[in-house]
Amino acid sequence: MADHDASLPSGMVAEPDIDALLQDAIDPALLDHSDTDENFSNEDVQRLTTAWTNEKQAPDLLPFADQLVGDLTEMVQNQAQMLDAIQEDNTAQAFTVMLYQSEIERIKYLLRSYLRTRLLKIEKHAMYYTSTEDYISRMSVNERNYAQRYRSLHEGHLRKSCLNKLPQAVQALDEMHGDIPMVPEPNLQSAVICRVVRDIGDFAVTESETVEMKKDNIFLVGYQAIRPLLAEGHVELL
Amino acid sequence: MTALPTFTLPELEFLAEDSLVTLIPTHRMDVLHFISGSYGPFQPPSRIEVPLWLARLLKKKRRGHIQPPAWLRCAYLERKYEEEQRQPDRFSALPSRYMEIANVLLECAEDDIPQSHTVKRMLQDLREIRQSKARAGLGAINPIYLQMDNLGVVELNEVRPVFCQAFNQTRRLEAGSNDAEATATGSTPGMYDESLKHNQVDYGY
Numbered sequence: 239m240a241d242h243d244a245s246l247p248s249g250m251v252a253e254p255d256i257d258a259l260l261q262d263a264i265d266p267a268l269l270d271h272s273d274t275d276e277n278f279s280n281e282d283v284q285r286l287t288t289a290w291t292n293e294k295q296a297p298d299l300l301p302f303a304d305q306l307v308g309d310l311t312e313m314v315q316n317q318a319q320m321l322d323a324i325q326e327d328n329t330a331q332a333f334t335v336m337l338y339q340s341e342i343e344r345i346k347y348l349l350r351s352y353l354r355t356r357l358l359k360i361e362k363h364a365m366y367y368t369s370t371e372d373y374i375s376r377m378s379v380n381e382r383n384y385a386q387r388y389r390s391l392h393e394g395h396l397r398k399s400c401l402n403k404l405p406q407a408v409q410a411l412d413e414m415h416g417d418i419p420m421v422p423e424p425n426l427q428s429a430v431i432c433r434v435v436r437d438i439g440d441f442a443v444t445e446s447e448t449v450e451m452k453k454d455n456i457f458l459v460g461y462q463a464i465r466p467l468l469a470e471g472h473v474e475l476l
Numbered sequence: 477m478t479a480l481p482t483f484t485l486p487e488l489e490f491l492a493e494d495s496l497v498t499l500i501p502t503h504r505m506d507v508l509h510f511i512s513g514s515y516g517p518f519q520p521p522s523r524i525e526v527p528l529w530l531a532r533l534l535k536k537k538r539r540g541h542i543q544p545p546a547w548l549r550c551a552y553l554e555r556k557y558e559e560e561q562r563q564p565d566r567f568s569a570l571p572s573r574y575m576e577i578a579n580v581l582l583e584c585a586e587d588d589i590p591q592s593h594t595v596k597r598m599l600q601d602l603r604e605i606r607q608s609k610a611r612a613g614l615g616a617i618n619p620i621y622l623q624m625d626n627l628g629v630v631e632l633n634e635v636r637p638v639f640c641q642a643f644n645q646t647r648r649l650e651a652g653s654n655d656a657e658a659t660a661t662g663s664t665p666g667m668y669d670e671s672l673k674h675n676q677v678d679y680g681y
Contacts, residue, residue: 279513287491294483313511333537334508340533341510347490429643431624431632433572443621456632458639459621460647476632 295475492576
């Protein structure tokens with residue numbers, strides 16, 4: 239396999255030159271820093287991406303990223319309007335318009351995926367979420383309406399197709415059976431895979447076990463244990 | 477207990493396309509003001525860092541070449557492979573989305589990657605050796621936690637269904653045996669010591 243290195247004689251020497259390799263890959267002199275003031279970056283897209291991946295892997299419903307979804311929806315609309323304006327008075331810009339359009343499509347996809355992931359989770363535990371104060375506050379107004387309607391449709395169906403024909407005593411949908419509730423709840427003990435975003439130090443994953451969590455460590459762990467870390471953004475789900 | 481859907485490969489590629497790559501433009505272009513940030517101006521032959529999705533579009537329209545990342549070179553991949561062989565109990569460090577990025581680059585800019593055939597083969601070798609290590613890691617599953625440093629997102633996604641289910645099952649068994657032993661012997665140290673030992677090293681098998 240050694241002959242692959244013909245172009246990279248220094249590449250084979252030892253461990254430390256991995257950094258050197260990476261270094262010369264991005265020669266700072268060749269990167270353009272001339273107008274850093276004109277260039278900006280907006281973290282919102284990145285934040286929504288994280289919100290989506292977290293939502294997708296968390297067993298229960300996370301708080302709705304209200305601000306983020308609102309802001310990005312507005313930015314997408316503004317950008318789309320701007321593109322319409324450009325297109326009207328300048329057909330030569332078709333290429334750049336296409337590039338901008340591509341980004342808009344990406345963000346729209348992200349927004350849709352995020353909302354769809356949440357609806358899926360809401361449908362799965364509609365009865366539980368709509369009857370628990372904490373989770374009601376985690377939903378947007380639209381989601382709350384959706385959950386309510388989904389729940390009443392579902393209950394209506396159960397009653398019509400079956401429950402109404404049963405004795406009154408067994409018609410309830412939300413009884414306790416001993417200490418086991420009849421309404422299914424998301425399993426907060428279930429396993430998730432998370433990456434540590436910043437150094438946390440020793441963290442108790444169970445009552446008797448602590449583990450040192452350093453940036454970029456990856457853990458398979460019970461969701462309940464890292465829930466507070468996730469809420470603070472100290473870990474992200476993968 | 478139905479599991480939530482894991483990510484599909486296209487979804488993972490979508491996520492990886494936000495990673496920055498180095499582009500060598502061949503055409504002049506003014507600064508582009510995107511929602512997620514602005515990039516440019518594009519002044520050949522100055523290199524510029526842009527998100528992968530943009531680089532892919534520009535490459536497709538012949539507006540530039542992509543400079544493959546340093547880790548996508550034969551020498552580097554070969555060293556990583558040797559590292560994997562030397563350390564049976566852990567994974568060598570690679571960008572967490574290396575597989576998706578490599579996939580996209582090999583698809584859209586194969587002509588920009590030196591020795592692309594060898595690169596492909598070595599990626600495949602690397603993938604296989606890591607995959608078999610990851611699978612062997614299943615033996616280290618315990619009801620507390622498992623450290624899986626340096627596994628890529630695709631690799632984690634692959635082992636997720638089995639690993640998570642195994643974790644949940646051992647947890648249920650643990651809970652069951654605790655109840656049983658509380659009435660019988662009243663202690664569980666044997667089981668705990670075993671799992672503790674596994675926790676010390678990432679993937680202690």
